[in-house]
Amino acid sequence: MKKWIKIILLLVLVAIVVIVVVKITAPTETPKYKTEEARIKNISQMVELCTADIHEEWAVKDSIHGKWIVARQTIEGRIRFDLDSLHIEHMGDTTIVYLPPERVDILEDASPRAYEVLDAWDGRNLVFPRTLTAAEENTLKTRWQHRVRARIYHRGYVKDARANAIKSLTPLFNAMRGPEGTDGPVIIIDKTPLGNPYY
Amino acid sequence: MICLIGMKYSLKITSDLFRWKGFLMAMLMAGSVCFSSCEKKEEVQLDVYESLREVSRLELSRMTVGKVGMVADPGWDDVSDWEGKARVLWNAMKVGKRIGVYSYDTYVIAYVDLSKLRPEDVTVNREAGTVDIVLPKVEVEVDGREPQLHEMHYRVTGFRSRIRPEERAALKAQMAKEVKKELASSRQGVEKLRKSAEDKARAWVVGLAENWDLAAKVDFK
Structure with a gap:
């Protein structure tokens, strides 16, 4: 009986050694990246004024649930104004145009090397490290988008974009007719010249 | 006298x-x-x-292009060299499956750069109450891509290792390369976007000219 227990124990030990050796010596996964042809999802129309174009490359180190990542990302930021949703009021023969809230779009540059992971590790478990999941990585990327947006406001890009928008639109609106078809004065009002980061 | x-x-x-x-x-x-x-x-x-x-840069139409990609084990026919074939065999001996399917969107924008307009492109006839405008050509460019990569399917079983962020980034890079090529060769899609932008620009300028008491005829270079 004891002999059988010894044999089983030996087999388990051998199996453990084999698994450890395989785990250590096995080459890393060599995946194949298969892709489907790109498809047009939709085409939408709008009238938008783009007054700022921000191109930025940055390195970022961040963590979520104790999992760390160091990456390099190229950002494309644009500040836009929707001219289809302009709010126009008439007071007597005066036309009042309100500059709409800005829309700050933060996207990743479309070039292949716009996002590169330089390092990723589990800061909590060194023996059985966990991998950063796609959902966690997306949460981090959304956090980075917010950071870039905050930086755009902080650096005054939105303030400049709003001033540029008024400069661009003033000649256009000055030529507008008043409510009774008269050439009344046109006033362009910017309620938030610094922009609204919480919009 | x-x-x-x-x-x-x-x-x-x-x-x-x-x-x-x-x-x-x-x-x-x-x-x-x-x-x-x-x-x-x-x-x-x-x-x-x-x-x-x-007005300068007036954006008129946006196209969303979706791309789907997959991280998976290579098949026997996917590799040609011996090293690759050895890896395929090695993967076949591993216990479990390893598949991840991801997608992201790329945005393409069509715009008119009105700063390229020249005085001779605008002809006003006050007596007839008309204005003929020849707008600059609609330009198309890639606006950017979604930073997030959406996981549509994930199946890693047995002793297989999980899909790492480096692999997802490499997949996205390959997808971006292909999107670029496909957009360059997809004349139909780009023309559709351009046509949509021209229609919107025409409607916008006609509305604007009506406010100036002019009937506009809009053409493009």
Whole structure:
């Protein structure tokens, strides 16, 4: 009986050694990246004024649930104004145009090397490290988008974009007719010249 | 006597002067009316041109392009070299499956750069109440891509290792390379986007000109 227990124990030990050796010596996964042809999802129309174009490359180190990542990302930021949703009021023969809230779009540059992971590790478990999941990585990327947006406001890009928008639109609106078809004065009002980061 | 003759002449000269003065005044008035109307016509033309030119980059249409990619084990036929074939065999011996399917969107924008408008592109006819505008060509460019990569399917079982962020980034890089190529070769899609932008630009300029009491005819270079 004891002999059988010894044999089983030996087999388990051998199996453990084999698994450890395989785990250590096995080459890393060599995946194949298969892709489907790109498809047009939709085409939408709008009238938008783009007054700022921000191109930025940055390195970022961040963590979520104790999992760390160091990456390099190229950002494309644009500040836009929707001219289809302009709010126009008439007071007597005066036309009042309100500059709409800005829309700050933060996207990743479309070039292949716009996002590169330089390092990723589990800061909590060194023996059985966990991998950063796609959902966690997306949460981090959304956090980075917010950071870039905050930086755009902080650096005054939105303030400049709003001033540029008024400069661009003033000649256009000055030529507008008043409510009774008269050439009344046109006033362009910017309620938030610094922009609204919480919009 | 001499004085009387002098008076007569002076009266004649004065009356002649009055007659000439009247004629000159009429000429000047007519000239000024013509000048002011010509000036006004040019002013209107200049106003339309200047006000449009100042707008600069006007974005009119956006296309969303979706791309799906997969991280998986390579098959026997996917590799040609011996090292690759050895890896395929090695993967086949591993316990479990390893598949991840991901997608992301790329945004393509169509716009008109109105700063490229030239004075001769705008012709105002006040009498007819029309304006002919030849807008610059609609330009198409990639606006950017979604930073997030959406996981549509994930199946890693057995002793297989999880899909790492480096692998997802490599997949996205390959997908981006292909999107770039496919957009360059997809004339139909780009033309559709351009046509949509032209329609929107036309409608916008016509609406704008109506406010200036002008009926607009819009063409593109």
